[in-house]
Amino acid sequence: MKGTEACAEAAIKAGCRYFFGYPITPQNEVASYMSKRMPEVSGVYLQGESELASINMVMGASAAGARAMTSSSSPGISLMQEGISYMVGCQLPGVIVNFVRGGPGLGGIGPAQSDYLQATKGGGHGDYNLVVLGPSSIQELVDLMKDAFEIADRYRNPVLILADGIIGQMMEAVQFKFEIDPTGLPDKTWALDGAKGRTKRLINSLDLVPERLEQHNWNLQAKFAQAAQTEVRWEEFLLDDAETVLVCFGTVARIAKKAIENARQKGIKVGMIRPISLWPFPQTPFQKVMAGAKRFLVVEMNAGQMLQDVRLAVCCQRPIRFSGKPGGTTFNPEMIEKLIWDLEEEGSR
Amino acid sequence: MSTQTYRPLYQRPRSLSPVRNSYCPGCHHGIIHRLLAELIDELQIQERAVIVAPVGCSVLAYNFFEIDAIQAAHGRAPAVATGIKRVHPEMVVITYQGDGDLAAIGTAEIVHAANRGERITTVFVNNANFGMTGGQMAPTTLIGQKTETTPEGRDPLRNGFPIRVAEMIASLTGPAYVARVAVYTPPLVAKARNSIKKALLAQIEGRGFGFVEILSTCPTNWGLTPLQATKWLEENMVPYYPLAEFVGGPQA
Numbered sequence: 001m002k003g004t005e006a007c008a009e010a011a012i013k014a015g016c017r018y019f020f021g022y023p024i025t026p027q028n029e030v031a032s033y034m035s036k037r038m039p040e041v042s043g044v045y046l047q048g049e050s051e052l053a054s055i056n057m058v059m060g061a062s063a064a065g066a067r068a069m070t071s072s073s074s075p076g077i078s079l080m081q082e083g084i085s086y087m088v089g090c091q092l093p094g095v096i097v098n099f100v101r102g103g104p105g106l107g108g109i110g111p112a113q114s115d116y117l118q119a120t121k122g123g124g125h126g127d128y129n130l131v132v133l134g135p136s137s138i139q140e141l142v143d144l145m146k147d148a149f150e151i152a153d154r155y156r157n158p159v160l161i162l163a164d165g166i167i168g169q170m171m172e173a174v175q176f177k178f179e180i181d182p183t184g185l186p187d188k189t190w191a192l193d194g195a196k197g198r199t200k201r202l203i204n205s206l207d208l209v210p211e212r213l214e215q216h217n218w219n220l221q222a223k224f225a226q227a228a229q230t231e232v233r234w235e236e237f238l239l240d241d242a243e244t245v246l247v248c249f250g251t252v253a254r255i256a257k258k259a260i261e262n263a264r265q266k267g268i269k270v271g272m273i274r275p276i277s278l279w280p281f282p283q284t285p286f287q288k289v290m291a292g293a294k295r296f297l298v299v300e301m302n303a304g305q306m307l308q309d310v311r312l313a314v315c316c317q318r319p320i321r322f323s324g325k326p327g328g329t330t331f332n333p334e335m336i337e338k339l340i341w342d343l344e345e346e347g348s349r
Numbered sequence: 350m351s352t353q354t355y356r357p358l359y360q361r362p363r364s365l366s367p368v369r370n371s372y373c374p375g376c377h378h379g380i381i382h383r384l385l386a387e388l389i390d391e392l393q394i395q396e397r398a399v400i401v402a403p404v405g406c407s408v409l410a411y412n413f414f415e416i417d418a419i420q421a422a423h424g425r426a427p428a429v430a431t432g433i434k435r436v437h438p439e440m441v442v443i444t445y446q447g448d449g450d451l452a453a454i455g456t457a458e459i460v461h462a463a464n465r466g467e468r469i470t471t472v473f474v475n476n477a478n479f480g481m482t483g484g485q486m487a488p489t490t491l492i493g494q495k496t497e498t499t500p501e502g503r504d505p506l507r508n509g510f511p512i513r514v515a516e517m518i519a520s521l522t523g524p525a526y527v528a529r530v531a532v533y534t535p536p537l538v539a540k541a542r543n544s545i546k547k548a549l550l551a552q553i554e555g556r557g558f559g560f561v562e563i564l565s566t567c568p569t570n571w572g573l574t575p576l577q578a579t580k581w582l583e584e585n586m587v588p589y590y591p592l593a594e595f596v597g598g599p600q601a
Contacts, residue, residue: 018432018435018436044435046431049457049458049461050457053425053458054428056421057431057432057435058432059428060428060435060436061432061435062432063432063433064432065436082422083425086421090419192417192418192437193440194396194397194417194437195396195416196397197396200415200417201417202419203419203420204411204420206408206420
């Protein structure tokens with residue numbers, strides 16, 4: 001399946017019955033797939049008049065108790081930041097998929113990872129974080145869609161899938177190992193479904209009493225702290241004896257694996273930490289490899305965004321080299337292998 | 350002596366919360382809130398109604414109705430309402446919005462919700478300025494009207510012209526009921542009540558989008574007493590914003 005279509009089917013199989021979106025390349029197949037599939041499962045596909053409207057429709061559907069989602073690409077995600085911030089303040093779940101393209105501005109339609117900081121450091125106004133998941137294959141995208149809806153419901157907070165144009169546009173075989181019936185999900189005791197036999201419910205992000213707003217924000221922070229403990233995910237690739245440790249996510253990590261395998265065949269001790277949850281950023285694998293690691297190499301399709309988190313994790317204990325592509329072009333395994341060799345030669349000098 | 354039974358003729362509607370509201374003296378929001386609450390009672394929809402509050406003077410509207418409520422971002426109430434309605438088609442979803450919220454930042458959301466014939470009801474309170482933020486020019490501010498941001502009066506060469514929102518909405522095919530009313534005399538209050546009822550029924554009966562624009566005073570920001578404000582509304586707003594049923598009226 002194509003990545004965008006697999007993403008849509010995975011959402012349906014994760015119990016999502018409400019999709020709202022606005023056309024933007026390179027993810028338009030999500031919407032066209034949803035427009036065919038949602039009626040078959042008694043769900044709703046609705047094309048909003050903008051990304052602003054779409055995210056607010058997600059907010060309304062979520063407030064009504066449903067699993068709801070939208071997908072878009074970078075410029076559209078920028079427009080959605082208002083709604084995402086409101087959903088966080090209102091403690092509403094929801095899933096947002098960003099098939100990142102090059103920016104800033106209209107940028108291009110080639111794949112990029114240049115929305116990493118926007119995704120992982122909040123994005124909209126206010127003190128908050130989203131759990132951000134970065135798949136590096138279509139199968140992983142499928143599996144993470146299910147996790148995304150569950151994490152969103154668990155914390156009553158939006159979850160963002162940070163994919164890129166390559167994940168969206170390539171095709172590979174996938175397996176759907178889950179099928180969730182939304183009618184079987186636990187009742188949401190906060191959802192708006194009419195004040196019948198109960199007092200009215202209010203979903204709101206406004207509090208004009210500063211002390212109460214502060215308490216609300218500390219309550220949100222407690223959720224984020226909990227999520228930071230339990231939702232952290234990463235992959236360790238050939239790290240046991242690694243002296244050069246690559247740190248890559250998403251599509252770049254997949255390309256890097258080939259480069260690492262090639263370099264390993266030539267005797268270089270190289271491995272990779274692949275953060276899967278981009279927020280919370282995994283700290284543990286850095287502590288694990290620090291004793292054996294001589295250097296880190298961060299490769300991203302941007303000008304150095306995850307690099308900031310790697311610097312915090314490495315904490316000046318080892319040198320960090322960065323290589324980036326911020327315009328919508330990608331690496332190939334040979335390019336990354338050359339980066340590994342260059343570091344190796346510098347190290348032995 | 351025979352036992353006399355008394356029937357209450359006037360009391361607080363069940364759907365109107367027994368709390369003090371946040372509106373200025375002489376502002377018409379209070380009257381409009383009461384009408385909406387009376388109709389929620391009369392139509393027996395309290396247990397399946399939800400109100401989407403805007404950003405503006407009525408930002409706290411969720412505190413004043415005894416029904417489920419959500420507070421939307423500035424202008425986005427019709428989109429939030431759409432999401433709720435699509436999940437719960439049996440619910441009665443009401444957006445309550447001012448002219449800053451609906452006619453400025455939320456123009457896209459209201460036009461497209463109306464155009465989709467979304468089965469929701471919008472109560473649109475037009476007081477010709479941004480009240481909450483201290484009386485700045487709104488799209489509905491009249492030509493020559495002085496506001497915080499049009500100190501010499503609204504100049505159409507610089508600021509364009511007041512938007513007649515009800516007529517704009519009425520030009521679409523999706524709405525089932527569109528009217529403009531006012532509440533500055535008792536007979537007009539009765540008419541306004543009737544219009545809000547029709548807009549709710551359009552939704553309840555699944556016929557389409559219902560929209561009622563209500564001309565309202567803003568004595569605080571207009572710098573007038575409540576009575577002067579009423580007179581100003583009648584003499585200035587009503588000629589430019591005619592009171593009428595544009596869609597779904599008797600002759601339609």
